[in-house]
Amino acid sequence: MLLRRLMLLGACLGALFAAPASAQDRxxxxxxxxxYIDPYMVQRFTRETGIRVRYDVFDSLETLEGRLSAGRSGFDIVVPTNEPTFSRLARAGGFRPLDRNLIPNLRNLDPVLQRQIASSDPDNRFGALYLWGTIGLGVNPDRIRALAPDAPLDSLALLMDPTHARRIARCGITMMDSAIDVIPTVLRYLGRDPNSTAEADLRDVERALMAIRPFIRNFSTGGAIEAMAAGQSCLAFGYSGDMIQAGLRAREANRGVTVRYVAPREGAxxxxDLLAIPADAPNPEAAHAFINFLLQPDVMASITNHVRYPNGVPASRALVDPEVANDPAVFPPDELKASFFTIGPxxxxxxRARSRMWARFKAGR
Known part of the structure; x- marks a missing residue:
């Protein structure tokens, strides 16, 4: 994680110093x-436009929403997930409508995916699709089988069944630190509507989570990449691309650690994730230029190669490395996608009730 952050910082600093003097105010x-980006594309954007990039990162929707809800965030581009964060902020007037005349590359986006997103963003008015993926399990199959040989590696029961979690706890379990992302999946695992807000369903979710709480080593979202890659955890609940990145880093380190991403059979x-411009963005013209730049097929292909998430530009697929393009964990087949589910606001x-429950769960009481 530290190495990747330094690479990203270096890329952004490179973009800063590459900017011509006359563009220093852009x-x-x-x-x-x-x-969540190829840092060399940040450099290229500055090279081509003369616009410097100040790049900051978050690792949970709660963090992003808190910064934007406070107002005067100072950001020109943010990347919220369509539900619930993007749709909630859009309804609250948190985003500037996209000027389509400034983003001609919007025509490159997949119309099928755009129609799906329209339930969160009517007429695709405020957001441009960036990357997409699923939430599931990162597993180290060798270490898990050594401790729990009969545990199902393709099921959420691997995490949610206390019998399995108790045995796996010895090699480390990481839970993503986001009630927004975890609760719908637990509802699905329990056979409930992932969008349920019924008090009885939330109580059942809390009971299920509390049953495995003693076996969770730590709560982390972005940090799960390094924890899995380094072998500090053998099971993580996280984002698909993060777990695929963890597997790549583990192979690069060549220390005998294997990490695979599993979209659970119960449904993922x-x-x-959408590119959006905050309503009070100080540099909206630069934001439009950045969105237009990113939506070029070769740029999106480079980003997908780097972060292992599929993107919303179909023409980029032919430019993606074959190893990535043919990886079903990155581009899931239709039969697997049939089990996926989406959530609403x-x-x-x-x-608030979910947030209070999540606080109790993390505290273990």
């Missing part, structure tokens, strides 16, 4: 997920 402030939550009262 600055783009980006707030994106950690490990499908999400879409949650009323504010239900969101």
């Amino acid at each position: 600055v783009l402030n980006v707030f994106n997920w950690n490990d 939550q499908l999400w879409f 949650v009323p504010q009262a239900a969101e």
